[in-house]
Amino acid sequence: MKKKKLISFVVSFMLILSAGTGSAYGETSSEQQSAAQTATFSDISGHWAENIIKEAASLKIVGGYMDGTYLPDNLIKREEFYKLLTNILTVTPDIANTKVNFTDVLDYEWYVPTIKIAVAAGITSGYEDGTFGIGLMISRQEAAKVAGSVIPGSDDDSAKGVETALDKGNIAAWAYPYVDLMFKKGYMKGDTEGNFRPTMALTRAEAAAILLNVKKNESVIAANAEELTLTGCSQVHSVTQGAFTKGEGTRNDPYQIATEEQLNHIRMHVTEGAFYILTKDIAITKDFVTAAPAIASGEDDWSAGNFQPIGSKAIPFKGCLDGDGHTISGLNITGTVGGSKGSGGSGKPAASYAGLFGYVGQGGSVEDLTINSSSITGNQYTGSIAGYTEGTIKNCRLGSKGTVNGSTNTGGIVGFSTATLTSLKNQGTVTGKSANTGGIAGAVNAPGTALISCQNEGTVNGNERTGGIVGSFASAAGESSVIKECYNKGTVNAGPYNAGGIAGAASGSNYSIQIESCGNSGTVTGSGVNGGIAGLLETSKATVTQSQNSGTVAGNGAGGIVGNNQGIISYCYNSGTVEANLDGGGIAAYQQNGMGKISKCYNEGKVTAKSFAGGITGENESKIDNSYNSGKINGTNYIGGIAGKNLGTITNVYGAGKVTGENGAGSLVGRNAAALSNSFWLDTTGTAGVGLSDGTASQQLVKKVTHEELSGQTRIKTSNGYELVVDVMNANNKTSADVINKTEPAAVWKYLYSVTSGSTGGNTVISDGGGIVAPIEVPSDDSTGNTIASEDLETKYLYPAIIL
Known part of the structure; x- marks a missing residue:
């Protein structure tokens, strides 16, 4: 058998077990005695062994840690228990010529004098493999064996021994007579169920109780008996x-x-x-x-x-x-x-x-x-x-x-x-x-990169805050946190709360949290408000960026990327199906009360809701900019290509997807009660850009455009003359605070083909290569726009795209 060896720890973490021979700290005997006599431990108040530990410390049997704690419920190691035992010996052997040959005993460690005393007193001979067992936890039956070796036998024939223990058959033969002796002396006993539990590791509180009992009741504590040789780890453990x-x-x-x-x-x-x-x-x-x-x-x-x-x-x-x-x-x-009993009076939780x-x-x-x-x-x-x-x-x-x-x-x-x-x-x-269920983790509250390159392919069933990757994601105190490059392919089923393909909920109070470069192709369903990436982005410190959803998201409220958005969503897109009862959005179900922002996002998926369906969000009470929809939006009340209902600000957007609804359907907004500007809608997507407009609504440069105008084949007429749609939107961005402060670029939009000026020829065929090859650049001198051959009109590629 190979030896079992304890990894050496830094000396400063060793116990000051009590006064006596030797110390890991090189303290004098008087200093140790003083420390023991005045010991007040900070962690024993109310503990069942509080008075026992105090008395044992006053008798210099036990001591605590340098930080003033005793740690009563920590397990005690073999060398530590032997140290406490040597503290109560009434006869201490001479160790001047004692040699220790255990292969796991290091001659410079604090426990060497203790083991020399144990060897000289004949109360240990170690394991058959030549080790003492440094670092191994001592079991109840081994503690009985060691303590029982230093006390006289019992002459009370009426005393009950270990035969009363229900699990006496589990006690090893080498330990049985010593456990029996400790029972008869009253130094050890079984638990409330009548079991001794011989292989259970001993705690520091239990060690203090046993040795205090021996110290107070025995006039002679000295070892003369040869300890039986232990045979391997099975004698110490179970x-x-x-x-x-x-x-x-x-x-x-x-x-x-x-x-x-x-x-x-x-x-x-x-x-x-x-x-x-x-x-x-x-x-x-x-x-x-x-x-x-x-x-x-x-x-x-x-x-x-x-x-x-x-x-x-x-x-x-x-x-x-x-x-x-x-x-x-x-x-x-x-x-x-x-x-404890369960609510029904029988089952335990x-x-x-x-x-x-x-x-x-x-x-x-x-x-x-x-x-x-x-x-x-x-x-x-x-x-x-x-x-x-x-x-x-x-x-x-x-x-x-x-x-x-x-x-x-x-x-x-x-x-x-x-x-x-x-x-x-x-x-x-x-x-x-209950709360916080995830395919990878129920809840994560970690600094820096909290989750990276994780994937769920299984089924996740939860109630509140349920996610394909994590149920609840929050920033650690004092630091920002991020989830990166995680993907969900599995099914997420939730109750009446938030569910998401990546996170059920993401909350950043004082420090930011971010979900970055993540994706979902799994199905996310539940009776609450759900999102393809996150069910809830809570507070403005929470962001989702460069993420996409291609899976089906369904719920009472549902968003392709986020359900309830109070944070910032940017550079995200949805191509999956979104189905909701109230509030369905290709990017978010809703943004409320001035919280949340959606920027540089697009939707290609189908969105359906009975009320408040939008290609970007079902309801917007905050900000949407530089985004577009090309997916089909269907519903009954207040259905819009960008937002079902707008109570916030929407600017620099376009709608290119078919919108159908019965009460308030618009290719941009179903019902507008606030600001809508620099917004364009394709003339084949519906009968109106705005379905219903409240008296408080404002509209500035909200324009129906043809396929040729939206794709850049022809320019639109503005107060500045003839301009391409992308140039109008990029020029508007130059006045934004983010661009002025240089935190965002002005050029957000581009066509996936490009045109240069200066040609002497007529109209020129221009193609983007179907989005597969690099754009073709050719000149044109057409003053009213640029003409593209009909066979090259690939709508998906020729409409304005967001620069990533």
Whole structure:
């Protein structure tokens, strides 16, 4: 068996366990004693062991951390427990000539004097592989073995021993007599369900309670018995074949994970920051969660499944797992909250932080791993790879036979993330009962590039804030955030709230968030307000740019790019079908109350709504500029090529798509109650540019144009003479604040062909090559416009285009 070795940590994080021989900090004995006598820990108030810890500290059995905490619920390692034990010995052996030959003991570390005392006292001989077990968490049965080795036997025949424990059959033979002794002495006992739980790791609070009991009740605490040799990791932990046999846990030589037992064994090393690599596909065929916690314990119960999440909020996974392209299958992670009852009085609510990893801490990472043929079920924070992550998740996938079910913050890969998510893919089915459900992540609140190159091909079912990639996307405190180059091909089904092909909702309060270069070709449906990219852009700090939708978007309100837009949409286009009951738009369902702006966008898709249908937006109460529609717009009330209803400002737009409606249909606006300027509509698209105009409406240079005029074959007559439509719109842009401030270019529009002047010939045939080849430039001296051969009239290419 290869040795198990703890990754060395920076000395400043080591415990000041108590007064005694040696210190990691080189303090004097009197300084340590003073610290122990006056110890006041900042994190034990109200804890069940508060008074125990205080008394143990006053007796110099335990100490805390340099930051004033004790961390009572943290697990305690072998070397730490031995240190506390040596503090209560009534006889301390001479260690002057004691040699320590354990292969994992470094002669410069703080624990060397402790291990020398344990060796000299005969209370340890280590593992058969020559290691002491540095860094391994000590289990309840091992703690009983070590503590029971330094106290006399019991002469009380009436005292109840470990035979009263329901799970006594799980206690190892080497530990049984010592556990029995600790029961008879009253130093250890079972839980409220009658189980001893021998393989469960010991906490720092429990260690203080055990050793304080021994200290107060034993007059002689000295070891004379030879400790039985432990045989591998199975004696310390619950996994018989789980010990790592290859690798040292370093970056260059990671622990090699080849079996399901070794995968489960990672949980025993969550805080070490070690490195792991899968060397094979792993199928979970055994039940690694055989017992439920005590009803009154409040602990999460994972016994309904076959695997418990690795790492928790209290003790996050801080290691680095490289899946190396392998797949884990057969996971059944199903948790309930211990000690509580459901609303019906019987069932327990689901447990939180569900996933292969319950909680990945800062510095932790999971990469290049697939989970398939698995079921993950939880409450808050549920994902196949991680329920919650502060670390890096990269190149991971949930396969088509994988399912994730949760309540709040449910994602195909991650439930909630505060770090960058890179190149993740979901092909499974994700279902969230409450808020924030996404194909990749339920919610992301991360600085910088939060998600990049992620893709969803699976089905996402949610209620509030449901997205193909992420349910809820928000900026981290103090920093801007962006989603880049993500794509949804899957189906997104939502309840009566917001759903989007990329994000259900994107919210930027004090710092900007942006969705950039993303696309959707999947179907987005729900009874709320939905968008091909985002269901909701909340506040002016939220933007969508250079993104496109070709999928079907349907809802009570629906937009090809965004449902409810309170932010900025630019350089986006829609070619998909939009279907709505109220408020349907090729780009956005609606913009309300002066919030939101749509600029340099176009729609080619079909938009249908009973009321308020528009090629750009169903209702506009804000700003639209430099945009156009060439798609078919259909509906009943207030149907427009640009907006169904306008209560804001619209300028530099044109409508080239057929518009049909019964009450208020216009090739530009169905009902105009505000400002419309520099707007052009093709004469074959409808009978009027504006269906209905309120008395407060204003119109300036709103003009019907022919196919030849819109395509630039002929110029239109303006107050400046004969001008091309694109020149009129670009000239108008020169007066905008953005152009004056040089934040936007004046030249927004172009034809996909170009014409030069100075020819001596007559009218000249001009072609853009069907949009495939570069534009053809030829001269013309026609004073009224330019003529193009009819066979070259490709409407899609010859109408004004937006310069990207």
